Amino acid sequence: MLIALFPGDGIGPEIVAEAKRVLDALAIDGLTYADGLVGGAAYKAMGHPLPRETLDIARSADAILFGAVGDPDCDALERHLRPEQAILGLRKELGLFSNLRPAKVFPELAHESALKPEVAGSIDLLIVRETNGDVYFGEKGFRTTAEGHREGYDIMSYNEAEVRRIAHAGFQAARARRGKLCSVDKANVLETSQLWRDVVIEVASDYPDVALSHMYVDNAAMQLVRNPGQFDVIVTGNLFGDILSDQASMCVGSIGMLASATLNGSGQGLYEPIHGSAPDIAGSGKANPLATILSAAMMLRYSLGLSEQADRVEAAVAQALRNGARSADLGGAMTTVEMGDAVLAAL
Amino acid sequence: MLIALFPGDGIGPEIVAEAKRVLDALAIDGLTYADGLVGGAAYKAMGHPLPRETLDIARSADAILFGAVGDPDCDALERHLRPEQAILGLRKELGLFSNLRPAKVFPELAHESALKPEVAGSIDLLIVRETNGDVYFGEKGFRTTAEGHREGYDIMSYNEAEVRRIAHAGFQAARARRGKLCSVDKANVLETSQLWRDVVIEVASDYPDVALSHMYVDNAAMQLVRNPGQFDVIVTGNLFGDILSDQASMCVGSIGMLASATLNGSGQGLYEPIHGSAPDIAGSGKANPLATILSAAMMLRYSLGLSEQADRVEAAVAQALRNGARSADLGGAMTTVEMGDAVLAAL
Ligand SMILES: CC(C)[C@H](C(=O)O)[C@@H](O)C(=O)O
Ligand SMILES: CC(C)[C@H](C(=O)O)[C@@H](O)C(=O)O
Numbered sequence: 001m002l003i004a005l006f007p008g009d010g011i012g013p014e015i016v017a018e019a020k021r022v023l024d025a026l027a028i029d030g031l032t033y034a035d036g037l038v039g040g041a042a043y044k045a046m047g048h049p050l051p052r053e054t055l056d057i058a059r060s061a062d063a064i065l066f067g068a069v070g071d072p073d074c075d076a077l078e079r080h081l082r083p084e085q086a087i088l089g090l091r092k093e094l095g096l097f098s099n100l101r102p103a104k105v106f107p108e109l110a111h112e113s114a115l116k117p118e119v120a121g122s123i124d125l126l127i128v129r130e131t132n133g134d135v136y137f138g139e140k141g142f143r144t145t146a147e148g149h150r151e152g153y154d155i156m157s158y159n160e161a162e163v164r165r166i167a168h169a170g171f172q173a174a175r176a177r178r179g180k181l182c183s184v185d186k187a188n189v190l191e192t193s194q195l196w197r198d199v200v201i202e203v204a205s206d207y208p209d210v211a212l213s214h215m216y217v218d219n220a221a222m223q224l225v226r227n228p229g230q231f232d233v234i235v236t237g238n239l240f241g242d243i244l245s246d247q248a249s250m251c252v253g254s255i256g257m258l259a260s261a262t263l264n265g266s267g268q269g270l271y272e273p274i275h276g277s278a279p280d281i282a283g284s285g286k287a288n289p290l291a292t293i294l295s296a297a298m299m300l301r302y303s304l305g306l307s308e309q310a311d312r313v314e315a316a317v318a319q320a321l322r323n324g325a326r327s328a329d330l331g332g333a334m335t336t337v338e339m340g341d342a343v344l345a346a347l
Numbered sequence: 348m349l350i351a352l353f354p355g356d357g358i359g360p361e362i363v364a365e366a367k368r369v370l371d372a373l374a375i376d377g378l379t380y381a382d383g384l385v386g387g388a389a390y391k392a393m394g395h396p397l398p399r400e401t402l403d404i405a406r407s408a409d410a411i412l413f414g415a416v417g418d419p420d421c422d423a424l425e426r427h428l429r430p431e432q433a434i435l436g437l438r439k440e441l442g443l444f445s446n447l448r449p450a451k452v453f454p455e456l457a458h459e460s461a462l463k464p465e466v467a468g469s470i471d472l473l474i475v476r477e478t479n480g481d482v483y484f485g486e487k488g489f490r491t492t493a494e495g496h497r498e499g500y501d502i503m504s505y506n507e508a509e510v511r512r513i514a515h516a517g518f519q520a521a522r523a524r525r526g527k528l529c530s531v532d533k534a535n536v537l538e539t540s541q542l543w544r545d546v547v548i549e550v551a552s553d554y555p556d557v558a559l560s561h562m563y564v565d566n567a568a569m570q571l572v573r574n575p576g577q578f579d580v581i582v583t584g585n586l587f588g589d590i591l592s593d594q595a596s597m598c599v600g601s602i603g604m605l606a607s608a609t610l611n612g613s614g615q616g617l618y619e620p621i622h623g624s625a626p627d628i629a630g631s632g633k634a635n636p637l638a639t640i641l642s643a644a645m646m647l648r649y650s651l652g653l654s655e656q657a658d659r660v661e662a663a664v665a666q667a668l669r670n671g672a673r674s675a676d677l678g679g680a681m682t683t684v685e686m687g688d689a690v691l692a693a694l
Contacts, residue, residue, distance in 0.1 A: 079538075114463060114573055115463070142542065145506050151507070152504060152540070153503065153538060154502075154539050155500060156482055156503055157499060157501070159492050159498035161496050190487065190501045191489060191499040191500060192500060219593065222593045222594060223597075225462070225594060226461055239533075240590075242564075246565040246566065247569060247594065250568075251572055255569070
């Protein structure tokens with residue numbers, strides 16, 4: 001089994017290194033690795049944020065362990081050369097359409113949330129975000145209006161095949177959890193959302209055991225603050241999922257703890273922490289590697305079929321927290337490597 | 348001065364009636380009123396959520412005091428007949444492009460928020476949301492893909508004239524407050540956002556006294572949970588503003604307290620509570636009229652030039668809360684009319 005390691009920019013290399021140490025410690029037979037450049041690092045070395053070499057490695061791998069992309073040096077580049085294109089390009093080229101973002105509070109960290117502890121403590125939800133369509137990948141550009149004004153435009157769309165496959169992902173995830181699925185859209189304004197809602201309702205007939213509800217995105221943003229404990233699985237489009245999953249992650253309190261998986265139809269997956277490349281602390285040893293380590297655990301479970309090892313890694317992270325492991329973002333002073341050590345010790 | 352009263356659906360008539368009593372108590376010379384039907388109420392009586400008669404009243408009025416629209420009986424209607432079209436149509440037909448949504452906690456209600464009291468108590472922000480463009484009003488519809496799949500689509504766009512006028516509204520609001528403006532977009536993905544950001548930066552040169560920053564919408568949704576006290580004025584597009592303003596309002600804790608104004612270039616404005624029509628409690632006397640009363644205060648200030656009277660109404664609402672006035676949503680048992688009485692007593 002081949003794992004592509006794409007550390008990327010900023011703190012990416014430091015946090016991916018710790019996840020790699022944890023994977024090594026599991027001594028899994030037949031695991032091989034291939035390194036690749038992505039993001040600003042790839043642009044600086046090879047002139048493109050997602051070079052062909054990297055894409056070839058990604059295609060041949062069973063799973064990708066991804067750090068983070070984003071580099072202030074690249075802010076002024078044309079859009080197609082910016083670091084973000086690496087993640088957008090990988091999602092699109094590999095058909096990685098199902099982005100899974102679990103949000104759950106570790107009891108030791110509940111006080112870190114800006115929410116009241118009893119509200120934060122009630123959060124145990126999974127956001128299933130579509131990542132191959134929507135306004136992200138429609139035709140876009142600049143044009144001039146009849147009055148001679150510059151105008152920017154982006155076409156938002158979803159077709160029934162795209163909605164159907166992510167709806168199935170949502171229903172299946174709900175079935176494996178507490179059996180509740182909330183589909184989020186803006187069907188009172190958008191035709192894209194109306195199609196979304198119609199298709200989700202059609203797919204629901206295959207899942208009589210799952211309780212389906214619908215919510216407008218503005219209301220969902222409110223409910224995620226008011227009473228996030230009401231949600232089990234949320235399924236939504238690319239743009240709304242981007243916003244709501246970041247909001248939900250912050251409700252948990254510590255964005256340095258949250259993992260994600262993005263899967264295609266053949267079990268291949270990209271695994272990354274949901275936080276960014278944090279250029280301000282890159283190289284200082286302050287980054288928290290736990291979200292990346294937890295992403296590696298998701299990789300073991302979803303792409304490598306090693307759920308026992310996944311459980312072990314997750315248990316080791318929880319144990320390390322109980323033992324008091326705290327990086328700067330968690331109010332402590334431990335370095336990236338010391339946090340990795342703490343997980344290895346607990347393993 | 349002519350005020351259009353459009354109570355709309357659900358609790359709309361009850362809450363607008365209380366705001367009208369407060370306006371009457373101010374005994375303002377030369378204030379006249381015209382009633383109009385909007386939303387489901389208008390559809391049921393006249394076959395359209397925004398009948399021509401209503402639109403004519405709106406055009407001739409100096410300001411519109413609006414209750415709420417939304418009626419479950421109308422859920423199955425075609426989009427152009429649904430209650431929401433009343434508010435979208437009024438915004439568009441009257442050129443009401445600048446939606447102002449202040450969010451600030453009343454000290455007596457800080458404990459109502461799901462956020463920790465010290466976080467909720469730090470909120471004092473204003474969202475300036477564009478409401479005439481974006482994906483709301485672009486071409487939209489259904490089509491069939493080359494593979495024969497149903498597809499829904501909506502075109503998102505902004506031109507420089509649209510961005511410029513809302514940017515000015517944002518900078519001016521910031522200048523009148525604490526001098527900080529945060530422009531929210533998704534310029535790392537959307538060309539509409541790139542144009543938005545470029546134009547906001549151009550307009551900034553007219554406001555050297557205002558500190559401008561930019562934030563991606565996903566990060567803004569996080570920061571509104573993590574540290575909402577960092578924001579003074581947020582300026583953003585129609586869709587992101589819809590989501591973020593509802594999120595911010597819930598951070599304050601009591602959506603029954605939040606007012607809004609939507610202005611055009613000639614001082615005309617529509618004033619409405621940000622909460623909805625709450626069909627479940629309509630007619631039961633449980634609705635909290637304070638957001639509508641505070642919307643009437645915004646109307647006095649922005650469209651009628653009566654800022655002294657606006658101050659009096661706002662002070663009376665604060666005093667009523669200090670005196671213990673609490674409707675059901677605030678954990679009390681007072682009826683809609685009793686809440687109105689409490690404000691009148693404090694006036
Ligand atoms: C970097 C950016 C393009 C990306 C997105 O918007 O999808 C990120 O915010 C994410 O959520 O993975
Ligand atoms: C009712 C709906 C169309 C409307 C909107 O999305 O603008 C509402 O949510 C609002 O924010 O005023």
